[in-house]
Amino acid sequence: MSVKEHQVDLVVLGTGIAGQTVATTAAEAGLSVALLEKTDARGGSSVMSGGYFAFSGTQEQTAHGEHDDRELFLKDLLDVGDHLNRTDLLEVFLDRQDETYRWLKDHGVEFREISISSGQSAKRSHLSEIKDVIAGLHCDFENAGGLTYMEHRAHTLVRGPRSRVTGVVAASPQGDVRFSSRGGVVLATGGFSRGTDMLRAFAPYQLNAIPYGGRGNTGDGLRMAWKLGAGMADMSFVSGxxxxxxxxxxxxxxxxxxxxxxxxxxxxxxxxxxxxxxxxxxxxxxxxxxxxxxxxxxxxxxxxxxxxxxxxxxxxxxxxxxxxxxxxxxxxxxxxxxxxxxxxxxxxxxxxxxxxxxxxxxxxxxxxxxxxxxxxxxxxxxxxxxxxxxxxTTTYCGLTVTPDAEVTDVDGDIIDGLFGVGEVIGGFHGAAYMTGSSLAKGAVFGHAVGQRIATELTDETEGTE
Ligand SMILES: Cc1cc2nc3c(=O)[nH]c(=O)nc-3n(C[C@H](O)[C@H](O)[C@H](O)COP(=O)(O)OP(=O)(O)OC[C@H]3O[C@@H](n4cnc5c(N)ncnc54)[C@H](O)[C@@H]3O)c2cc1C
Known part of the structure; x- marks a missing residue:
């Protein structure tokens, strides 16, 4: 039986906040985007979450007279992460948080209250209706021409000339489907809170915690990238x-x-x-x-x-x-x-x-x-x-990436054409997580990578150097 094939500008794996943000950003920038979801429901852990986004210097904080800024946010992230987080990732996050916060608001996201929570020394948790956030971004994605493929479990990354990642093969109810992409593949497959074998390997004591998180979060993205030699970070800090x-x-x-x-x-x-x-x-x-x-x-x-x-x-x-x-x-x-x-x-x-x-x-x-x-x-x-x-709920560890979300191998070299955003990456949180920093991180890096790939492909098409 022949394998069905789709040719697009960009393939994004996973419909949580990270994948949906990449997909919507790229589609609105004019790219043809295929968004693949393994399960029959969109949203992964994101739609099960409390809906808190950690941002500093926002309109909501100002309205409540709450003092918070980049420096305090950075200090808290480092303190809660035991200073084991990568500052280059934190710096990019902090540089880009304001733009992403505005982008979310431009896409209809409302933050109905702010509060202080785990790891924060200011009221920094911005509460959203997360199901509406994901649904709204998805609607914008489809309005921009994006295509969603439900029950498509990506299982194999495809490499082309000079070992660049040029696509993926996914298992669907109709059999294997191949997606070829000139912009590469974005892994936004979440963590492995439901991946018993991976928990056994990296954090066996966590098997005593109550299993939770997105049903499809079994670590598929990690496996696919590890097969290509990807590095790993923060694997010893998995905690419920x-x-x-x-x-x-x-x-x-x-x-x-x-x-x-x-x-x-x-x-x-x-x-x-x-x-x-x-x-x-x-x-x-x-x-x-x-x-x-x-x-x-x-x-x-x-x-x-x-x-x-x-x-x-x-x-x-x-x-x-x-x-x-x-x-x-x-x-x-x-x-x-x-x-x-x-x-x-x-x-x-x-x-x-x-x-x-x-x-x-x-x-x-x-x-x-x-x-x-x-x-x-x-x-x-x-x-x-x-x-x-x-x-x-979450694992907060995984692939090593550059500040531009390019996945790197065990030697630190970029795996061309492969990107990682959201809970599938490591290095951002270090030893522990601050409330709201995962949804915010997924959105910030997701928006940045969607923009970047769109700009590169557009420049390429127009012959710009
Ligand atoms: C109960 C709970 C409360 C939380 N509260 C908060 C909070 O208030 N604030 C905060 O910042 N964080 C919170 N978190 C953590 C946060 O929700 C997650 O870390 C974040 O949503 C991860 O986003 P993501 O897009 O990376 O992954 P996910 O949202 O998990 O999405 C990953 C998607 O990829 C799909 N997928 C997996 N493998 C494949 C494959 N092979 N092919 C195709 N698709 C695949 C999955 O099915 C899933 O839909 C909470 C988590 C939980 C569970």
Whole structure:
């Protein structure tokens, strides 16, 4: 049987924020673009996400009197990444974030609130309706003539003269389809949070976390690029995100970060085990070392009153409605209901309360979140417990790339014609991730690479040097 073949300017693999941004940018610049998606649904992990984009110096921040700028953003990214992130990637991201933020807004994206979250020392998380963002960009893509191929799982990169990547072969319900592209291939296939074999190889302890993320995110892009000799970065920092009930479903995004509003986290023995103000990725690592991989967010009525219905990470009301938050008038009753050692919990809370303002916290906690906000004693009945595990949402490691998103091999040489954007790349986050930095990174580098390839191909066509 002959293999069906399509000839386009650019092939993009994956319909999450990264791939969709590349595809829409390139199509609107006049390129013929084939956007391939492995599954029968668009959006990957992106549409399952909280929808927060991290940007600094925005209109929303100004309107709320929030001081934030490039320098502070860079410092936070480096601090949360343990200074193991690549500064050349961060610099390009920071240089281009404003343009991308404006481009998203020009494409109808609205940011309905800003808040502070994991790894941030300013209110930098810009909340979007992410499903609408992806749907809107996709609509713009199709209006610009872009073609989407659902249930097309790319499996083999094709190389042409001088080893340049010139296309890809994808498995579809009708058999293999070949896409040839003069602009090369963009890998935007996401991470491998659903890739059991890859997790076993790089982060076996994460197999104890709750599997999550886009159903198609099994590391296909990494495999295809590794076959061509691509390098890897940040592979040892894979971590789940702490804060999801053991029975977390996929109907909505269940993750509670009451610890950034004043909750402590204890294990079944009623003991704290970490500084709760750290990145929820770090907490995700710490909780896996506890019995059953379980930690309980313990808080009082003061924290409960800060619930924000409809806002991801803060909607205690919704979690109470589905029976995932336990409530009692005393800490002893709460402990009994949750199956925590009651005497130990009472002692832990008393010690925590007594250390506030004294600089004597057992785990060095001095703030609510990443150096910002003052911890408050847990004293106001009723008391609450939210049992939570680490959720294997994302992997944030992978291909080595240049600041122009060209994939490089193990020696640092560019693999001509092959690009990587979004969660499939490594080097950007270093040891841990800041809330909002993945959607923003996918959009920023996606927009840049779409523009760049369009300019190069247009210059080539017009014979410009
Ligand atoms: C619950 C949750 C909450 C999150 N909250 C936030 C947040 O608020 N802010 C933030 O910045 N980040 C957040 N993240 C992380 C963020 O959503 C992801 O890192 C980001 O969306 C990745 O975007 P992407 O485009 O690189 O990949 P994805 O959105 O995962 O898209 C990759 C796509 O590629 C497809 N694909 C895979 N292999 C192939 C193949 N062989 N051929 C064709 N297609 C293929 C997949 O099916 C998928 O559709 C969250 C993640 C989760 C799971």
């Amino acid at each position: 995100t702490y804060g999801s009930h053991p029975e977390t479903g996929e109907e909505f995004h269940e993750l509670l970060t009451a610890y950034y509003q004043g909750a402590i986290i204890v294990n079944r023995a009623g003991r704290r085990f970490t500084d709760e103000s750290q990145s929820y990725k770090t907490l995700g690592r710490d909780v896996l070392e506890q019995p059953e991989g379980l930690g309980f967010e313990i808080f009082d009525a003061t924290v409960r009153a800060q619930s924000e219905p409809g806002v991801p990470l803060k909607d205690i009301d919704a979690l109470e409605d589905i029976g995932h938050v336990l409530c009692a008038q005393t800490l002893e009753e709460l402990a009994r209901a949750a199956g925590i050692d009651a005497d130990a919990l009472v002692k832990t809370v008393a010690e925590y309360n007594a250390a506030i303002g004294e600089d004597t916290d057992e785990f060095g906690r001095t703030s609510l979140c990443n150096g910002v906000g003052d911890p408050a004693p847990i004293v106001q009945a009723p008391f609450y417990a939210y049992p939570a595990k680490s959720l294997m």
